[in-house]
Amino acid sequence: MFSPTNMPRSVSTLFSACTTFAGSIMLIRSMEKELIPDELRSYLSTAIPYLFTPLSPNITLVIDEHFGVSRNQVYDAAEIYLNTKISPSTERLKIGKTPKQNTISVAIENGEVVTDVYENIKLTWAYVCTKPENNSDYEETRRFELSFNKKYKEKVMDRYLPHVLKRSEEIKDKEKVVKLYNREWGSINLEHPSTFDTLALDPELKKMIVDDLKRFLGRKEFYKKVGKAWKRGYLLYGPPGTGKSSLIAAMANYIKFDIYDLELTSLSSNSDLRRVLLSTTSRSILVIEDIDCSAQTRDRQQGGDDYDGSNSKLTLSGLLNFIDGLWSSCGDERIIVFTTNHKDRLDPALLRPGRMDVHINMPYCTPQAFSILASNYLDIRDKNHYLYDEIEGLLESTNVTPAEVAEELMASENADVALEGLVNLLKRKHNRKMDPDAVKSTLSNLAFGNVIAAAARDYKKEILAQEKLKSSSSFNEEVDLDELMDDPELEKLHADRIAALKKEAEKREALQRKGHGEYREISEGDFLGEVTGTEKAICHFYHKEFYRCKIMDKHLKSLAPRHVDTKFIKLDSENAPFFVAKLGVKTLPCVILFSKGIAIDRLVGFQDIGGKDDFATRTLEIILIKKGIISEKKDNEDDDCHENSRRTVRSSTNPDSDSD
Structure with missing residues (x-):
């Protein structure tokens, strides 16, 4: 360039100088192409503009959604963490909710910027979502861009990002919904x-x-x-x-x-x-x-x-x-x-x-456990109720499970009515445990077995006496029945009968401890244990408002004490959505039959029982017998066999005899 003092004094002089300068430029460009390689020229053309650009004090960290073939843990943590940093000035948000979520989820939209401050460091987060332009086979790529002053790089890497990871874990733990996974991990x-x-x-x-x-x-x-x-x-x-x-x-x-x-x-x-x-x-x-x-x-x-x-x-x-x-x-x-x-x-x-x-x-219900149940179900916070002491005394001497107590407490919202029902339950169980007469129908008392054996013994004596009279030439011949009863074969029959009855009583007691012999309601959480913990089980899926379910309840409740070998239970379909779906229960009442924990058959509605509401319990019993889930009862297994056996043949044929 020319200095002001040396400015040309005429247009011709100025034109001559410009021509000389242009010629020099052309000469330099021709020499550049010959002397400087193409690669170096390309690098210089890219680098020279940066020499005249002011240096930026910030640095940007790019956090992609995936890191290699795995998800980027920092990206997932940032996504959770930034949802708590959304400010009122944010203009665009994404919201959504899945069927299994309890609340609406909120997230920042593409292009939005969130500002965070950590230890007086200003950090700017930007969410960037890039869609493929021409190739639809590729999914959109998502990333976060974190910008901050580069002099804080070490502090951000060593302290801020670990803080984001830790805080996201705390948020996840707080908002986590616990999942229940089955065998297929659904x-x-x-x-x-x-x-x-x-x-x-x-x-x-x-x-x-x-x-x-x-x-x-x-x-x-x-x-x-x-x-x-x-x-x-x-x-x-x-x-x-x-x-x-x-x-x-x-x-x-x-x-x-x-x-x-x-x-x-x-x-x-x-x-x-x-x-x-x-x-x-x-x-x-x-x-x-x-x-x-x-x-x-x-x-x-x-x-x-x-x-x-x-x-x-x-x-x-x-x-x-x-x-x-x-x-x-x-x-x-x-x-x-x-x-x-x-x-x-x-x-x-x-x-x-x-x-x-x-x-x-896990023990039977204790007084302390009962206090918690009474508080949960009846809102009783103290022990001032007039039945409280009686219930605690009965619990000390009676085996009853918390589930049985809870069932009684749910029977009524009136505390007096519910607790009176519980007292009756505890007394029944207590009497069944202590009173021999109360267990005659279950053959669980050995004294009852002795009565049956004595009846059989009297019958044998009567038959032998009659045969002895017939074979005698004189009806006046005296028969010594005591000598007949000393016969070893009869004594063996007597001992075998007592042993058989004792074994049967022990078997029935073992089954009753597993919940057999009564029709019980269970929870969804206890379902698997109930049906897999026994050889045979009948489960009634019911709805408390359905009339036909109440009819089925009545018949199953009647059959349960007669067929102790099979467990009779019921499950409220409203409170068991998982098993209702898994077992395909669509029509109620639905009675599913289980053998060794496997569903082998079912009764759907009343279509297998004639389609009418007034069917007899015996009709249902015959159907269940045919399906092999219960066994046919013998006549001498009925509950009244005890009373019939007390009347011996000898006492009926000789009413005037005062012999025992």
């Missing part, structure tokens, strides 16, 4: 209302369980230090109806762990068990209910021939490896829960110290 929301506050357990026992769960969750480093897998095992044992399933639900609701229901009977080999284990997630509860019903887990001393796995590839050793072997280390924060109605049937290997960490006996 899931439903676990909407079981059981909590430790409402659970009918002794307060000291509940406190022990809660403290144990808290200690387990906070000991990750401890388990790592001692070289053990981060897991905890619980064995829940006790009679049906004592709340084992409710306790599992309360544990899941308390620690927000999903539940995986492992059905051992559906697994054919140890490899199946390993595959199932690998498909479960961390922070979950693995449940094996009624483990005593699995042949592989029973005491080997009771049946060694079945233990070697010849009939099944799923072995006890495979199950033990699942509990505390090498495969138990797959996943963290796992809780394994076994339930059983009969702890004594389990193989000792399952019970050895260190295998199941906590053994919890």
Whole structure:
């Protein structure tokens, strides 16, 4: 350029100078093409503009939705975290709700910007969603762009992003909906209302369980230090109806762990068990209910021939490896829960110290548990009710489950009526336990067996006496019946009869402890244990407002005491949506017949019973007999056989005799 002092004085001089300058430029460009390679020219043309661009003080971190073939954990955490940072100035939001969600979800829309402040550092988040232009085979790509002053890079990487990860986990735990997974790992929301506050357990026992769960969750480093897998095992044992399933639900609701229901009977080999284990997630509860019903887990001393796995590839050793072997280390924060109605049937290997960490006996209803139930169902907060002392006294001497107590308390909203019904139930059970006359219809009292045996003995004596008279040449010949009764064969018949009656009584008592002999209502949580824990079961899916369901209730209630070999239960279809869907219950009443835990047949409505409401109980009984779920009753098994047997043949043929 020319300086002002040397400015040309004429147009011709200026034109000459411009011509000279243009020629120089052309010469330089021609030399550039010959002397500078194309690659260097391209680099210089790109870099030179940056020399004249002011430097930006910010840096931008790009957080893609996927990192390689896996989801980006930072992206997922940011998505949750930023939903809590949405400001009133945000102009566009995405909202949605799935059928299983309880609340509406809110998220930022494409192009929106969210500002966050951490330790006086201003951070700007932008959500960017890019759709493919021409190729529809590719999905849209989503990412977050985090911008901030580059001098804070280390603080953001080392402290802010871990803060986002931690905060997102806290939000997930707070808002998490506990899931219940079945064998195929389909899931439903676990909407079981059981909590430790409402659970009918002794307060000291509940406190022990809660403290144990808290200690387990906070000991990750401890388990790592001692070289053990981060897991905890619980064995829940006790009679049906004592709340084992409710306790599992309360544990899941308390620690927000999903539940995986492992059905051992559906697994054919140890490899199946390993595959199932690998498909479960961390922070979950693995449940094996009624483990005593699995042949592989029973005491080997009771049946060694079945233990070697010849009939099944799923072995006890495979199950033990699942509990505390090498495969138990797959996943963290796992809780394994076994339930059983009969702890004594389990193989000792399952019970050895260190295998199941906590053994919890689920007892019959205690006065403390009753207080919780009375508070839950009747809103009774103190012990001032006039029946309270009587109920507590009866509970001390009577075995009744919390489920039975709850059923009585639900019978009426009037506290007086409900508690009077409970008193009547406890008295019936107490009298059945203490009064020999009250158990004659169940053949569970040995004295009744002796009466039957004595009647048979009198009958034998009468027949022998008649035969002796017929064979005698003189009707005046005296017959010594006492000598006849000393006959060894008759004494053997007498002893065999008593032994048979005693064995039958013991069998019936064992079945009654499992809930046989009465028509009971169960909860959805107890359903699997009830139908798999017995040889035969009849379950009535009902609706409390349906008239025909009430008719079916009446007939099944009448049949239950007559057929003790089969369990009679009912389940409210409104409170059991999972099993209603799984078993395909569409028409009510629906009576499903189970053999060894498998549904073998069903009665739908009244179509199999003639289609009329006024059918006889005997009609239903015959249908169930034909289907093989109950057995035909013999005449001498009726409830009135006791009274008929007391009248001996001799007393009827000789009313004037005063012999005993």
